[in-house]
Structures are given as C-alpha cells and as structure tokens.
Amino acid sequence: MKKLSNDFSGALRTFAYFMASGSHYMLKNVDYLKIYGSEPSAIEMVFAIFANVIEMDGEGNVLNFTHAQKRATDYLRSYCDPTFKVTPPFEDWEIELYGPPAQGR
Template identity: 45%
Template sequence: MAHLSTDLRAALRFFAFYLGNGTLDEDLLDGIDYRAHLLQFGSDLEMIFAIYTNVLEIDEHGETLNDGDAQYRVAQWIRKCHDPGYQVEPPFEAWETELHGP
C-alpha cells in the first residue's frame, strides 16, 4: 500500500496547524478569528479541507508544488464567509469547492 509522501504529510500538518491556531494567511485574515466558527459548523471545516486538497498540486514524487496557493484560496473562502463585501479574485471554480466521497 502506498503512503502519502513526507512532503505532502508535512504540508497537511502545517496547514492544520496554521488553521487551528488562527495564523492562516495573517495578511488576508487580519482581525478575523474564524476558529470558533469552524467548530460550530462542521461543514465549513469540511469545505476548507476540500478547497485545500482540491487546489493542492503534487509532482510525480509526491512533493507539493503550490501549498501557499492552496492555503491562500482557503483564506479567501474564510474571508468571504466573515466579510460579505470581500470579493474573491479570481472567483472560485466548481472544481475547487467540489466535495468528494460518499
């Protein structure tokens, strides 16, 4: 059975760390404490991980290619949830927010 690469596991770990301690893209999310909202509404957390993993690209060796971009797209989604006047640029495409699985 294959395993996720060390680089991918590290990217997921750091993403979860930044998300959990409120330091995900501090420039874009300055002054927005989204953490309590994540625990209150599980579907928000589900969408955050869907966006992150849908946007994240890995090469043939399992190395991450765009971790910062994937984190930024998640930060944009969080900002939009907490600031209705915020315009996501570019707008999300359907594949970025697609939920996979049963």
C-alpha cells in the same frame, strides 16, 4: 500501496495547525475560530479546497502550497466577511466535496 508523500503530510499538518490555532497569516484580522464547532461545513470546505487545489510532482513534492492555502483561506475570509470577494471566483472543481472511501477500505 501508494502513500502520500512526507512533503504533502508536512503541508497538510502545517495548514491544519495554523487553521486550528487561529494564527494563519493569510487570515489576519479575521475572527474565524468562533465558527469551529458551530459551523463545521465552513471548515469542511476550507480543507476540501486546500486538498482539491494542492498539486504534487511525480515524487510527491508539493508544488503550490502557498496558492492552495490562499484559495482555502480566501473562502474562509469570504465566509466570515460577506463583503470580501474571492478573485478569481472559485471554479467548480475547487469546491467539489468528495465522499469518504467505501467501507472496508
């Protein structure tokens, strides 16, 4: 069995904390907390992008934490402010939504 690294766990925890607290520095002046509980698909996409973009080396060290956050928060900024344009535009693999694991796993 292979577990996710402590480095990834810390990256995910940190990202989740700042997203849930409304204090993510990349979303300054964006009132995004109002969509929690009312627009779950937007929050789902933020975490999907973060998970799809983040990269780790063979030892599980996170290589691009800031970039993964930027891509995810750019999505949310564009969701909350339709005039904001994500640059470069998202590629299909960045916004892919994968299903949950098969039952019993």
